[in-house]
Amino acid sequence: MVVRGLNGENEIKDLLGFYKKSFVKTPISYFEKRIKNDPYLIPADIRIAEIKGEISSSITVYRRKMWWKGEVIDFGGIGNVATLPDKRGQGLSSQLMNDSVKYMKELSLPISILFTGINKFYEKFNYFVIPAYQLKLKIADNNNSDFSVREFRAEDITRVMEIYYYFNKELRGPVYRDADYWKANLEFREENEIFLIAEKNGIIKGYIRIVPENEKGEIWEFAYSEIEAFVALLDKCAKVLRKQEIKTAALFPKDIFKDAAQFDVSYEPSAIAMALNINDDIIVTGQKSTQEPGIYCFWWTDNF
Template identity: 50%
Template sequence: MEIRGLNSKEELTDVFGLYEKVFKKTPLSYFKNRLLNDPYFAPQDVRVAIEDGQIVSTITVYRRKMYWRGKAVTFGGIGNVATLPEYGGRGLSTAVMNNAIAYMKQNGFLLSILYTGIHRFYERVGFITPQAWRARLTITEIASGQFKIREFEQSDLNAVQELYLRFNKKSNGPLIREPEYWRANLLFAEENERFLVAEKDKVQAYIRVVPENAKGEVWEFAYDDENAFLELLSFV
């Protein structure tokens, strides 16, 4: 068995073929949009196990940076973990994950992050499961009508980028989004996503929601004016 990164973007065709066999409930377009539009993508970031002349297991390392204690920290986001069913139970995902971890260390990634429901598997290779918190916000009274609520337009992009930066740069964990990442991010948005802004002279808040999504409806928000954000919440 050989474990390595892809040698070229052309090899993604074989990876996509594996996705079609493994991710039955997720359309292939979901993965293509994210990989082919990712401005930081490098073929070597897709780690694969090859056996019997074919790719039988794979993991993608998404190159990202986050705000952390006032600094930019490079990290790897783990995604697209998949093994052909007929090759399951042989430790291939573990082997490819260990290879991906070594690859990230070699390339100076300080952290690796993933979202999962199978915590024990990833804890075995060194990941730590942090305590999760949920918050419920009850909106009692809103002075509506102060702001114009409308769909996001491309002409809003600069204002939204600046708002995102002001809202997130002093926090720990938010992604650092350069202009090329923002443009790509809009391309791989969910098909039924609603991207709304609240403005009064300028954009004061925005929210991105995916109605009835199993992972949660509100995916992202930022605001300068709290009342603008509350109006957005009441609108959606």
């Protein structure tokens, strides 16, 4: 067995064939869009275990930057962890995880983030659960709003980028988005995503991105400069989805809406976000840490 990174784009076809066999419920277009549009991905970031010339297991290391209390830091996202059905149970993913952690150290990435439902597997590599919550938002009819809500248009992107910047920069976890990443993010968004804008007097004050009937949750991202804009967006979503209570796929710190009286919020603890401290420059605190918990937020539109 050989463990390595992809040598070049000429191996992408073989990788997609591997994904088709390993991720039988995920359309191959999901992977094609992300490989094609990711502005930071290079072939070597896709780690593979090769047996007799065949890709048998693979992990992708995503090079990203995140907001960290007003600063921007690098991190490595772990995604697309898979092994061929007939090669499972042989420890291939474990060998690739060790390789991926070593690779991120070589890249001088201070922390790693992943999202999973099999926490015990990743705990073997010193990953730990980050304290975060999914929300259920319930709103009454809001027919007296001063805001108009409409669908996102391409010319809105500059203002949307500005709102995202100021909404997220003091949190820990949101992906830092430059113009290249914003372009990529919109290219690989879900096909049925609904992207809504709230504006008043022609000025955009907030936005929301929802994915109807998604089992993880329907609110994937939002940001606003005025809470009333968010209320108007929630009201519109309730009408579009035909439900008054909407769950987020995105993850938040507890009590992010502690001062919001315009809607009801319930917080559900989530254990799907995990982190690894690769060096001591940046320290992520986990659920069991005795330190003050971080203010962590992860938008599902950036999932990897």
